[in-house]
Amino acid sequence: MSTVYDGESGEFVPPQEIAAAQDESLLQVLGLQVEFRTRDGVAKVLNGVSYHVNAGETLAVLGESGSGKSVTAQAIMGILDTPPAFVTGGSVTFKGEELLTASAERRRMVRGEGIAMIFQDALSALNPVFTVGFQIAEQLRLRRGMGKAQARAAAIELLEQVRIPHAAGRFGDYPHQFSGGMRQRVMIAMALALDPEVLIADEPTTALDVTVQAQIMDLLAEIQRERAMGLVLITHDLGVVAEVADRIAVMYAGRIVESGGAREIYRRPGHPYTVALLESLPRLDLKGQQLNTIKGLPPSLTDIPPGCPFHPRCRLAQDICRRQVPEPVPLDAARSSACHFTGELMDRV
Amino acid sequence: MSEPILEVTDLVKHFPVQVGVLFKRTVGHVRAVDGVSFSLARGETLGVVGESGCGKSTLAQVLMRLERATSGSVTFEGRDIFSLRGQELRRLRRDVQIVLQDPYTSLNPRMTVGDLVGEPYEIHADVAPRGERRRRVQELLELVGLNPEHINRYPHQFSGGQRQRIGIARALALRPKVIICDEPVSALDVSVQAQVMNLLGELQTRFDLSYVFIAHDLSVVRHLSTRVAVMYLGKIVEIGTDDQIYEHPTHPYTQALLSAVPLPDPEQRGRREVIRLTGDVPSPVDPPSGCRFRTRCWKAQDLCAQEEPPLVDRLGHPSACHFAEERPRIVPTSA
Ligand SMILES: Nc1ncnc2c1ncn2[C@@H]1O[C@H](COP(=O)(O)OP(=O)(O)OP(=O)(O)O)[C@@H](O)[C@H]1O
Ligand SMILES: Nc1ncnc2c1ncn2[C@@H]1O[C@H](COP(=O)(O)OP(=O)(O)O)[C@@H](O)[C@H]1O
Ligand code: SF4
Ligand code: SF4
Ligand SMILES: [Mg+2]
Ligand SMILES: [Mg+2]
Numbered sequence: 001m002s003t004v005y006d007g008e009s010g011e012f013v014p015p016q017e018i019a020a021a022q023d024e025s026l027l028q029v030l031g032l033q034v035e036f037r038t039r040d041g042v043a044k045v046l047n048g049v050s051y052h053v054n055a056g057e058t059l060a061v062l063g064e065s066g067s068g069k070s071v072t073a074q075a076i077m078g079i080l081d082t083p084p085a086f087v088t089g090g091s092v093t094f095k096g097e098e099l100l101t102a103s104a105e106r107r108r109m110v111r112g113e114g115i116a117m118i119f120q121d122a123l124s125a126l127n128p129v130f131t132v133g134f135q136i137a138e139q140l141r142l143r144r145g146m147g148k149a150q151a152r153a154a155a156i157e158l159l160e161q162v163r164i165p166h167a168a169g170r171f172g173d174y175p176h177q178f179s180g181g182m183r184q185r186v187m188i189a190m191a192l193a194l195d196p197e198v199l200i201a202d203e204p205t206t207a208l209d210v211t212v213q214a215q216i217m218d219l220l221a222e223i224q225r226e227r228a229m230g231l232v233l234i235t236h237d238l239g240v241v242a243e244v245a246d247r248i249a250v251m252y253a254g255r256i257v258e259s260g261g262a263r264e265i266y267r268r269p270g271h272p273y274t275v276a277l278l279e280s281l282p283r284l285d286l287k288g289q290q291l292n293t294i295k296g297l298p299p300s301l302t303d304i305p306p307g308c309p310f311h312p313r314c315r316l317a318q319d320i321c322r323r324q325v326p327e328p329v330p331l332d333a334a335r336s337s338a339c340h341f342t343g344e345l346m347d348r349v
Numbered sequence: 350m351s352e353p354i355l356e357v358t359d360l361v362k363h364f365p366v367q368v369g370v371l372f373k374r375t376v377g378h379v380r381a382v383d384g385v386s387f388s389l390a391r392g393e394t395l396g397v398v399g400e401s402g403c404g405k406s407t408l409a410q411v412l413m414r415l416e417r418a419t420s421g422s423v424t425f426e427g428r429d430i431f432s433l434r435g436q437e438l439r440r441l442r443r444d445v446q447i448v449l450q451d452p453y454t455s456l457n458p459r460m461t462v463g464d465l466v467g468e469p470y471e472i473h474a475d476v477a478p479r480g481e482r483r484r485r486v487q488e489l490l491e492l493v494g495l496n497p498e499h500i501n502r503y504p505h506q507f508s509g510g511q512r513q514r515i516g517i518a519r520a521l522a523l524r525p526k527v528i529i530c531d532e533p534v535s536a537l538d539v540s541v542q543a544q545v546m547n548l549l550g551e552l553q554t555r556f557d558l559s560y561v562f563i564a565h566d567l568s569v570v571r572h573l574s575t576r577v578a579v580m581y582l583g584k585i586v587e588i589g590t591d592d593q594i595y596e597h598p599t600h601p602y603t604q605a606l607l608s609a610v611p612l613p614d615p616e617q618r619g620r621r622e623v624i625r626l627t628g629d630v631p632s633p634v635d636p637p638s639g640c641r642f643r644t645r646c647w648k649a650q651d652l653c654a655q656e657e658p659p660l661v662d663r664l665g666h667p668s669a670c671h672f673a674e675e676r677p678r679i680v681p682t683s684a
Contacts, residue, residue: 064538165628179629180401209400209565211626214609218625236538239568239611243618263615280543282572284610285680287591291547291572294540297508 025052025093026230027076027115027198032090034068034075034254036301037083043301045071047254047309048090050328053198053230058221060241060262061234062277063251064298069234072251073200077117078107094198112143116196120203122183126175132186133159133171139193158189162219181212185219192223198230199223205240217244238281242266247334250274253299253309256328260335270337270346272314308340316341352427353388354559355412355445355527360385360421362407366634377634381407383583384421386660389527394553394560396574396591398567398606400630404583405563409531412561413447425527443473446520448513450532455516456504462515463500466490469522476523489518493548510541517548521556529561534569546573567610571595579603582633582641589666595680599664599673602642607679622678640671648672 034046046068053059063069074080076092078099092099094114099107119125127135136158137151146154152171159167162185175183184204191199201220205213221244224231235241241248245262250271258271269275279292296313299305305312311321320340328336331346339345363378382404389395397405410416412423414430423430425441433441449455456465467486470477477485487497493514495507504512513533520528533549534542550573552558564570570577577594579587579602587600598604601624608624626645631637640658643649652671660669 064540181629209630210567210609211400211605212629214611214623214625215627217611237611238539238613242613242615243611245615266613266615277539278613280540281613282543282546282566282568283613284568284571284595284607285612287571287595290550291543293543293547297510297541298538 026055026095027232028052028091028093029072029076030091030093032072032075032092033088034071034080034085035088036085041302044304045085045254045301046075046090047304049251049254049256051232051249051256051259053232055197055230056224056228058224058231058233058244058246060245060248061232061251062236062238062241062248064236066298066301067251068254069251070202073117073202073232073234076200077111077115079111112139112191112194112196114196115198115200116191116194117200117202118184118187118191118204120206122180122187123175125187126183126190128175131172131174132178132190133173136186136190136193139190143194155189155193158193159186161192161223162186162189164189180208181215184208184212184216188216188219188223192227195227196229198232200232200234202234203236204233206235206237213240220244238277250277253304254301255309255338257310257339258335258337259328260331260337264335268346270331270335270342271339272316272341272345273310275345276313276315308338316345351391354391354426355389355561356422356424356427357388357412358386358422358424360408360411360423361419362404362411362416363419380583380633380636382411383633383636385580385583385585386421387578387585387588389559389561391526391559392553392557393576394562394574396570396577397561397563397580398565398570398577399580400565400606402630402633403580404633405565405580406531408580409447409529409561409563412529413445414441439473443469443476443523444526445529446523446525446527447529447531448516448520448533450535453509453512453536456512458504461501461503462490462495462507465504465515466518466522469519473523485522486518489521492521492552493518494544508541510537510545513537513545514548517545517552521552524556525558527559527561529563531563532565533562535564535566542569549573567595567607579606582630582636584641584669585660586642586670587666587668588660593666597665597675598679599666599668599675600670601646601648601672603668604676604679605645612681617681620678621681622676624679640669642670 030050032046032049036043036045049072051059061069075087087100094110133155136155140146140151140154156167156171164170164182164185178186205216248262248265249256249259252273258274269278276294280294282291294313299309307323308321308326311317326338326340328338330336360382361384362382363380365375366377366379367373368376399405411418425445430441463486466489467482470482487500490497495511495514534545537545553560562573571591574591576590578585581602587603598607605624605626608622628645631644637644639655640653643653658669658671660667664673
């Protein structure tokens with residue numbers, strides 16, 4: 001049974017919020033709360049985020065920009081800048097071990113070996129003054145105790161695995177000498193160096209062209225299958241999610257508003273925000289006329305509306321939505337939705 | 350058919366690649382746009398799609414006369430835009446407007462919304478008498494769905510989608526006939542993107558606008574366009590109506606591009622044909638001989654390296670491939 005870290009008292013307490021917590025979860029986030037304390041005020045960026053990923057599974061974290069996808073990932077990795085960011089509650093466990101209270105030393109160990117991360121912008125994630133080969137080999141030497149020649153051979157093998165053509169010849173090239181797609185491959189090779197069990201990919205293809213995006217997504221799927229990794233794919237692209245996700249967690253204003261199996265959610269979304277997102281999407285296979293839009297904008301996180309954060313934009317909003325925050329309710333073993341009217345919504349379709 | 354409002358013939362734009370600091374030497378040319386022809390009918394939207402660097406924005410800049418063409422011609426209402434002078438040039442500057450991608454950098458942060466939207470009236474004072482401008486600007490703001498009372502606010506006080514609306518209001522100020530949209534919704538989130546796309550659609554009907562709509566998102570282009578041109582390395586490789594391009598593509602590049610777009614429908618997993626291109630787009634400084642797509646094309650033959658395939662109509666619409674043919678199941682038909 002996991003407990004939840006309460007930032008106020010600094011103690012572990014039983015979880016207020018039971019997500020579809022599963023014992024075999026490799027990585028589990030429960031009721032995570034993060035705020036940014038800035039001169040303009042306190043932004044409540046994460047307000048109880050819960051999700052989990054199992055070995056060999058792809059969880060897609062879907063949400064529009066600013067919904068808190070990257071901050072959640074950074075909190076998991078322990079790479080948030082404090083200040084301004086403060087974890088004020090919740091729990092992050094990796095194979096049952098609480099990370100939020102683990103020592104800095106222990107967290108460094110888990111980073112890379114347990115959980116690795118890749119980013120949207122490979123150019124700024126790679127060090128421009130070192131060759132890509134050196135950057136991969138150095139990790140292997142420092143963390144795996146390999147000798148120079150051995151580390152070099154292992155790095156070349158990794159570059160081959162991510163299909164860098166003429167990998168041995170490109171070992172000595174600098175990041176800027178690679179194209180966008182190739183750099184993304186290099187970053188994936190670097191993330192795989194210490195053989196992590198979970199890979200968090202934060203918008204890994206957002207900056208790429210569609211043909212290159214397809215190559216990178218194929219590569220990620222293949223690597224995940226081969227290594228039976230848990231993959232957390234962060235994205236705002238409903239198409240990418242539909243093609244690769246086993247499960248989905250939909251984020252809005254620092255909360256998971258709906259989660260469940262990918263097919264089920266696309267077939268019958270259980271939250272008005274998910275419905276609206278799917279309806280606002282122009283489609284390649286449909287010549288549409290008017291798109292259904294969501295009125296208004298996502299809320300400012302320094303000023304989240306009371307009750308359901310989606311209520312100012314929701315077509316189904318009632319009085320209760322303005323007063324009471326809807327808690328996630330299980331729809332079945334694998335699904336949950338945080339809406340007062342999920343039942344009505346799902347009955348309609 | 351009525352006379353096209355915009356006609357582009359064999360348009361070429363090369364940028365010199367120079368080395369040296371003191372004594373610049375030209376060592377080659379970026380062939381950003383390399384022989385592009387199309388026409389735009391009144392009230393129509395021509396979508397232009399293609400991967401990064403294929404020349405879409407350069408094309409937009411030349412159509413706006415912000416860059417001079419290396420060769421070829423662009424005519425607006427029958428007149429060559431590069432030979433216009435004086436009054437005629439001013440007229441062109443009114444009739445053809447542009448909306449840019451980045452709502453964060455394309456607006457001067459020190460100007461109020463009122464100044465930004467009303468700025469075109471400073472140059473074209475005859476369009477709106479001074480006393481009437483404020484009211485005009487407020488009308489424009491209302492037209493694009495912004496609060497007219499926000500006329501004194503600055504761009505940073507607006508969201509990305511709202512800034513894009515400011516850009517659109519500004520483009521509409523002089524009542525143009527043509528708007529070149531260079532990735533107008535690419536930087537926006539899905540829910541906001543839909544709002545701006547609907548707005549562009551409504552404005553087109555209301556003011557009988559013609560659009561050149563540039564985007565890399567093929568779904569967005571399908572939604573708004575009546576005809577579509579697919580670009581690769583500075584050239585149009587296929588052009589046709591929306592249905593011709595999306596349902597009956599014949600060029601291997603168009604087919605690959607469409608097949609790479611992920612569909613937001615898990616039920617389609619594994620049901621579509623997947624064409625995966627290898628490698629990246631070659632450099633436009635030194636494009637491959639013959640067909641420029643041949644280094645990534647799975648159908649390439651010897652002929653493709655020797656002879657450049659012309660953009661000709663053999664299967665119902667123009668396609669620049671020696672071996673153009675239809676291919677089923679690229680884009681599944683939806684239930
Ligand atoms: N002023 C310039 N000087 C030199 N080269 C240029 C210049 N402007 C554009 N280019 C080059 O011309 C080619 C086409 O660029 P362009 O900006 O038109 O591409 P694009 O299709 O709009 O790409 P994106 O999808 O990334 O916006 C690129 O190789 C680019 O680097
Ligand atoms: N260093 C920071 N300082 C202040 N606010 C931040 C910082 N990093 C992120 N935020 C805020 O946290 C919220 C969530 O951001 P993020 O997780 O990056 O969103 P997403 O990845 O979903 O687009 C946003 O409102 C963002 O502005
Ligand atoms: S709780 Fe109310 S406002 Fe929130 S999503 Fe459900 S119906 Fe809409
Ligand atoms: S001409 Fe040849 S290389 Fe070019 S697209 Fe056609 S088959 Fe491919
Ligand atoms: Mg992010
Ligand atoms: Mg461009």
